[in-house]
Amino acid sequence: MPRSKGKKSSAPVTIHDVAERAGVAISSISRVLSGHPDVSERMRIKVQRAADELGYEPDFFAQSLRSGATKTIGFIMRDISNPFFGVIAQCCEQELRKAGYSMLLMNSDGDVATESTNIAQLRRRKIDGLIASLVSEDIPELNSTLEKLNAPVVLLDREVVGLNSSAILANHHQGVEDATLDLISRGHKRIAFISGSTRVYTTRDRLKGYKSAFKKAGVTYPTELVSLGKFDAEFGESETKRLFTLKDRPTALLSGGIGSTAGAMRGLKKLGLVPGKDLAFVAIDEWPMFDVYGQQFSSVYRDAAMIGREAAAALLEMISGGSPRTIMVETHYIVRESSTGGLKAKKK
Template identity: 30%
Template sequence: MVTIYDIAAKAGVSAMTVSRVINNTGKISDKTRTKVRRVMEELNYVPNHMARSLVLQQSNLLFLLITDITNPFYTTVARGAEDAAKKYGYRLLFGNSDESVEKEKDYIDTILATRADGVLVAPAGDPSLPHLETLRRHQVPFVLLDREVPGMDSDIVLGDSKEGARKLVNHLVSQGHQRIALINGSPYVSSARLRLEGYREALKLNDLPYNDSYVLETAFEPRSDLSDIAAWLDRMDPLPTAIVAGNNVLGVEVIRTLGNRGIDVPEQMSLVCFDDLGPYSEIDPFLTVVAQQAYQFGYLGMQMLVERIQERGETGIPWKKIVLPAELIVRRSVTVI
């Protein structure tokens, strides 16, 4: 294994100079820096970041823990988080909890084992509180993303879920719809609760009744078994003329379930949802959506995390909360009645 002493000997400098080049510290001439780096490349030297982290008590590793990277919303969040991490000189690891509290706990253990400097996390739900308490107990800074957890004060980046739901319902009402259903995430997820609140408020403001049978609370993640959605459709009598989906995954699954029954969107059922389907939605734009600023979620969240890491040890610094507005994008999935 090549060491800094091997590099120093070949470059004709001290080991301390090599260390300063690797860590980008101290005053070193550009000529010396270039010479040392050239020797490092020739010898295929790879810095031992683990050893460095033990010395500096800093790993320069950050962790992004989200629910599902295949969801276009979180894919874009990850892009923003990585760009910000790289800008500030950090490397980024990530994991998917799949909205599983057990899987999330395993990742918390991994985060502690890798000595990550901080975590940007979209919690699985309210039961994530003990995991966040574990991070705080081990003095690992974290920023919450997209979801609040009751009992935990922290920095957080949120979308305006309640207002987004109101925008979707108001749009449907403007197109003549009065029987409007909602398929939503778990009531143990804060964003799902806010979307339900926004849905109910919009119905009330438009003098429309709230009907329990028109609401299905399920999970935001993908599924192969659509039977719960099919059973929900069977229970509604009369069928709604429009459905609001709590996220893009549920929106696609509603389309699949309706298609299995020969129900066409939008001719026979209108559909709107939270979150866009990613950059490729522009190829054949179809779903009317409330699009959240996914890239900004990741970028600003990571920026807040780095600031919190830099402030580590300081007391009395207030928690920061950013709420990003969402944009209604009208496409072809709603028919006028």
């Protein structure tokens, strides 16, 4: 028992063990392993061998405590089960991992309070950076909460005024304008538009595209068919039902966001309306497999994988001293079968 030389099976090997084995000071071990320049070749070899023989792995927490860097990135999503966010998360994590960082994932479930708790938690964990898809842009104290993080921030599809962060924005209005113009040119005037709150960039920019299309076409847009509230499926479904049971019901529908689209599709189904036949339908953001399902949906597309990669790149840049920047990702209107339909016998 008193012998500490025995094979202490599972006691983790520390820097002291390596130092003892190599017969040098612990500071030398640290220098060798962290690639410090002031190290002789003889020392390097000696230490490396001792470390290898003992299978030494530096303790992450001790390192972080002393050095201050945690090699950890916080990632706050409104809903990771949303495949659009899933792709972003995947690509982002891949890039961060390549650079030696790990990703701490938290869902806010679209709830402001949860989001703020999450940010606080991440601050205590001293993350080196944050990538977030925020619930809203104008929450009181949001700026101060984020600044207290004391770490660079990359926002996805959000513009927070007065905050010194990077942002990955999509050029939503372009795609939406194209889609709306196409629908108008097909003869639609009563085009419904469902999306989230105007308190976030996403909605505002989409709305801009919707309005500018009508303007370009010289038509006034139907304000009563624009429904902006939440991004979730419940809202999408109930609004779709409401709008499509109006007396003078819409002939086309633009649904903004993955959640909205899911809700809209459910709503239409319950009403017995078939996209591409009883109405023209364009989804903003794609669900996976949109291109192969029997019924093909038109969409305003953006590249989620690229968004993830760009977010990681922007953050890593800031961590190594770079300045915040805003990246604009293009959107594209993809015409498929569901852009047709909704107009009674006009074609005949």
